[in-house]
Amino acid sequence: MKIGYIGLGKMGSGIARNLLRAGHELIVFNRTGEKAEALAGEGAHIAGSLGEACREREAVMTMLADDPAVAGVVFGEHGIASSLEPESVHISQSTISTRLAKQLASEHRNRGHEFVSAPVFGRPEIAEAGKLVVVVAGDRKTVERCRPLFDAIGRATFIAGSEPWQANAVKLCGNFMIASMIEAFSEAYATLRKCAVDHHLFREVMNELFGSPIYKNYGRIVADQEFDPPGFTLMLGLKDIRLVLEAAEDVNAPMPLASVIRNHMISGVAQGQEDLDWSSIARVLARNAGLEN
Numbered sequence: 001m002k003i004g005y006i007g008l009g010k011m012g013s014g015i016a017r018n019l020l021r022a023g024h025e026l027i028v029f030n031r032t033g034e035k036a037e038a039l040a041g042e043g044a045h046i047a048g049s050l051g052e053a054c055r056e057r058e059a060v061m062t063m064l065a066d067d068p069a070v071a072g073v074v075f076g077e078h079g080i081a082s083s084l085e086p087e088s089v090h091i092s093q094s095t096i097s098t099r100l101a102k103q104l105a106s107e108h109r110n111r112g113h114e115f116v117s118a119p120v121f122g123r124p125e126i127a128e129a130g131k132l133v134v135v136v137a138g139d140r141k142t143v144e145r146c147r148p149l150f151d152a153i154g155r156a157t158f159i160a161g162s163e164p165w166q167a168n169a170v171k172l173c174g175n176f177m178i179a180s181m182i183e184a185f186s187e188a189y190a191t192l193r194k195c196a197v198d199h200h201l202f203r204e205v206m207n208e209l210f211g212s213p214i215y216k217n218y219g220r221i222v223a224d225q226e227f228d229p230p231g232f233t234l235m236l237g238l239k240d241i242r243l244v245l246e247a248a249e250d251v252n253a254p255m256p257l258a259s260v261i262r263n264h265m266i267s268g269v270a271q272g273q274e275d276l277d278w279s280s281i282a283r284v285l286a287r288n289a290g291l292e293n
Contacts, residue, residue, distance in 0.1 A: 001025070001149065004053035004060040005044075006073055006080075007094070008035040010231075011120070012063035014127030015093070015153050020044060021130075022152035029053040050076075054083035059146060061091045061118075066239055067100045074104060086112040089142055091149070092164070093118050095175065095240055098247045101165035105138075114142045117164035118150065119171035123217075123231040131155040135174075137167035172244035178214060179241060179261050179278070185222045186282035190289040199223055222282045225293065230277035237278030238265040 001024050005016045008030040020026050020043050029047040030036045036046045047053035050073055054060050060080055064070050070092065074080045080090055090108055092101070092115070101117050108115035116138035126132055132154040136143050143159060150157040160166040185206075189199040203219040221227070241262045248255045267284045268274075283293045 001058045001146075002056065003027070003149070004029070004047065004057040005063075006030070006050065006053055006060065007063040007069075008039070009063065009065070010124040011093075011127045013039070014124060014129075015061075015063060015120075015132070016044065017042060017128065018130040018153045019149065022148070024149065024152065027053050027057070049078060050080065051078045051083040054080055054085070054088075056085070057088055059089040059091055059149065060084060061093060061149070063093045065094070065236065067096050067243075070094050070096050070104075071100060074107070081107050081111060081113075084108075084111070084113050087114065089114040089116055089146060091116045091118050091146060093120055095119055095171055095236075095243070096168055097243045098165040098168050098172070098250065101168045102163075105164045114139060115164055116142055116146060117167035118146075119167055120154065121171070121174055122154075125231075127153070134158070135160050135167045135170045137161045137170075138164045169247055172240060172247055175237070175240045176244045176255070176258050176261075178218070179237060180257055181215065182218055182222065182279045182281060183257075183261050183264065183285075185219055186279075186285040189222060189282065190285045190291060193286075193291055194289060218279055221277065221279050225280075225282070227273075227276040227280040227283075230275065232278050233274065234265060234268050234276055234278045234280055235274045237281075238262065238269060241265060 003024050003026050005026055005028045027045040027047050028036045028039055040046055105115045118134055118136045120132040120134050122132040130153055134150045134154040134157040137160040160170045192199045192202050200223050203223050207216050245258050264281045264284045268281050273280045286293055
């Protein structure tokens with residue numbers, strides 16, 4: 001397929017590279033040109049503007065940090081909304097609010113475009129390996145037309161519904177589940193350290209019980225305090241927890257645990273941890289227990 005790809009951060013670069021490996025024709029655009037140039041040697045064309053990345057493309061995919069970034073490239077002057085051709089697809093892979101996803105769907109529908117939300121689960125190294133978990137929602141025929149793209153970047157694709165925002169709800173609740181697991185590890189480790197029990201031993205016990213690669217990975221990161229360099233920053237984690245609380249409020253679903261996690265993340269940011277991995281909330285729990293990090 002002829003694809004435009006916008007947003008070449010830690011996740012986007014790996015995804016774009018796997019699309020190239022799968023044989024798709026790619027033109028890429030990034031605010032800072034150096035990241036785009038790194039893909040040129042692997043067969044990608046570099047767009048000089050957002051508009052150029054959208055012209056004569058069957059689909060344009062975006063992987064950007066937050067709602068303002070996505071809204072800027074879609075609604076801005078010469079952005080995706082005004083540049084994408086009729087019947088072409090905008091595939092949003094960003095972790096954004098359900099509210100913005102609804103606005104994007106409405107805008108694209110009014111302009112004769114298709115819109116699909118396809119956020120992903122996985123850290124940058126998983127994106128590079130092409131083993132992401134992809135959650136998709138949108139018109140079923142459009143989703144099936146784009147399935148080769150999802151197959152190129154992930155190990156599994158799940159269809160959440162016919163409305164694009166439903167995929168964003170799954171992504172936000174999924175990130176809440178991961179954050180809850182990090183919170184649980186952090187609280188347990190703080191208690192065990194004060195009980196003079198090796199928390200690395202506890203990690204091994206939990207790995208035996210749950211057998212989950214996510215438990216194994218984050219259990220190790222928190223136990224070893226490997227928060228820098230981050231795979232996913234605390235500020236981005238706080239953004240996602242705020243968004244899941246917003247989505248829950250919109251449907252009158254209380255999420256008390258999410259509120260606790262949000263407060264711990266805010267404490268971490270207040271104490272200078274915003275650029276560390278989001279699992280560094282373990283430091284907040286350790287400090288609350290009177291432990292030195």
